[in-house]
Amino acid sequence: MLTKFAVKNYRGFSDRIEWDLSNPSNYTFNTFAIKDGIVKNGIIYGPNGSGKSNLALALFDIILHLTQKSRNQHQMDTIINVYHPNDLMSFEYTFRFGQNAIEYYYSKDLLGIVKEKLILDGEVLFNLENNTLYIESDEFPMAEDIKKQLANSSNKVSILGYLWSVYPLTSVHPLKKMKEFVDGMLLFWNHEERGFAGLEDGISYIEEYIISNKLIDDFSQFLKSISNQDFKFKTANAGDKQLICDIGDGVPFSKIRSTGTSSLTLLYFWSQKMSKATFVMIDEFDAFYHFDLSFKVCQKLFSYANQIFVTSHNTYLMTNDLLRPDCNFIINKSQIKSLNLCTEKELRWGNNIEKMYRGNAFEI
Structure with a gap:
C-alpha cells in the first residue's frame, strides 16, 4: 500500500507538498477506511486551483517510467513549475507491503530521470546521483562497466525499471510486490473530456x-x-x-x-476492472452528480478492498456517516492535511464536520 507521497517543483507545486497516509487517528467508527494502519479511503477537498488535479497527476508520474501502461497527454505536457524552470522535479514514494517498507525517490528534468534512489527496510539498495550509480546488493550483482553505462545512459533509463526487467524476483520479494502495485495503479476523470492513466495497456x-x-x-x-x-x-x-x-x-x-x-x-x-487495481484515484469524481448520488457512489467505491481516493468540491460528503475526520483531506497553499490535523478541537462522531468546515473551523 502507498503510505506517503511528496512532490516538489511540479506544475503548481513550487514548494514541497507531502501527503501522509501512514498516521491515522484512533477513531472507532468507519474502520473499513483504515487497513493495516494505513488510510485506505479518502476524499480530498480544496478551492479551485488549490492543486487537487495536479496532486493526482504528480502521484501517477511513477507509471511513466516504470510501466508500459496507458498514459495521458496531460501527464506528458510541460510540467516543471514555471517559477523554477531550471530546477529538477522531485518525487518521493513510500510503500508498505507486509513488514517491508520501500522508499523510492527520483528527480528528473524534461528529458528524464537524473537522480534515483531506493531504500528497502532502511538499507539503500541503489543510488543514482551525479552520473554515478551505487549498488552493492548481492541480489543484483552488476559489473562496473554496466553501472557506468546505466549512470550515463543518454535515454536516462530508470535503474529500478532495469532491475525489474533483468533480475528475476520471487513472488514474495518486496520489489516484486512494488511492481505489481505500480502496474495496478489507476487514475481517471470525466471533466470537459475523459481521460485515464495506468492499469490498462x-x-x-x-x-x-x-x-x-x-x-x-x-x-x-x-x-x-x-x-x-x-x-x-x-x-x-x-x-x-x-x-x-x-x-x-x-x-x-x-x-x-x-x-x-x-x-x-x-x-x-x-x-x-477494480479487482486488478491496487491504488485508484478519481479526480472530480462527482462533477456531474446529484449530491445524494455522490454519497452512494462513495459507499460503493469504498467497499472495495484496494486503496481508493477521490477529489471533490461536494461538502455534503464531509460527514462521519460516510468516512471519518482522518480520511477527509484539505489541500491548499502547498499543504494537504486531514481534518483532525487542521484543528485543535477533538473531533467526535457527533460533530457536524461539514458545518465546521463551512464555518472556517479548519486551518491549513
Whole structure:
C-alpha cells in the first residue's frame, strides 16, 4: 500500500507538498477506511486551483517510467513549475507491503530521470546521483562497466525499471510486490473530456466492452441500484458497438443519457476492472452528480478492498456517516492535511464536520 507521497517543483507545486497516509487517528467508527494502519479511503477537498488535479497527476508520474501502461497527454505536457524552470522535479514514494517498507525517490528534468534512489527496510539498495550509480546488493550483482553505462545512459533509463526487467524476483520479494502495485495503479476523470492513466495497456470503448462481455443486464441493474434510473436495452447482436434503449424502434443510449449518467457509465466500466487495481484515484469524481448520488457512489467505491481516493468540491460528503475526520483531506497553499490535523478541537462522531468546515473551523 502507498503510505506517503511528496512532490516538489511540479506544475503548481513550487514548494514541497507531502501527503501522509501512514498516521491515522484512533477513531472507532468507519474502520473499513483504515487497513493495516494505513488510510485506505479518502476524499480530498480544496478551492479551485488549490492543486487537487495536479496532486493526482504528480502521484501517477511513477507509471511513466516504470510501466508500459496507458498514459495521458496531460501527464506528458510541460510540467516543471514555471517559477523554477531550471530546477529538477522531485518525487518521493513510500510503500508498505507486509513488514517491508520501500522508499523510492527520483528527480528528473524534461528529458528524464537524473537522480534515483531506493531504500528497502532502511538499507539503500541503489543510488543514482551525479552520473554515478551505487549498488552493492548481492541480489543484483552488476559489473562496473554496466553501472557506468546505466549512470550515463543518454535515454536516462530508470535503474529500478532495469532491475525489474533483468533480475528475476520471487513472488514474495518486496520489489516484486512494488511492481505489481505500480502496474495496478489507476487514475481517471470525466471533466470537459475523459481521460485515464495506468492499469490498462490500451483504450477500450465502453459500450462495446459492455456488449462484448455480456454485461448489458448487469449495467442496467447498476444504474437502477445506484441512481434509480430504469433503462431497458435491446438485445445486442454480435459485433454491435452501441447500446440501444428499448424505446419504440430503438434509441441509442448515447443520445438520451444525461451528463451524470454518462459519468456513471464510465464508473461502471472501471468498476469491472477494480479487482486488478491496487491504488485508484478519481479526480472530480462527482462533477456531474446529484449530491445524494455522490454519497452512494462513495459507499460503493469504498467497499472495495484496494486503496481508493477521490477529489471533490461536494461538502455534503464531509460527514462521519460516510468516512471519518482522518480520511477527509484539505489541500491548499502547498499543504494537504486531514481534518483532525487542521484543528485543535477533538473531533467526535457527533460533530457536524461539514458545518465546521463551512464555518472556517479548519486551518491549513
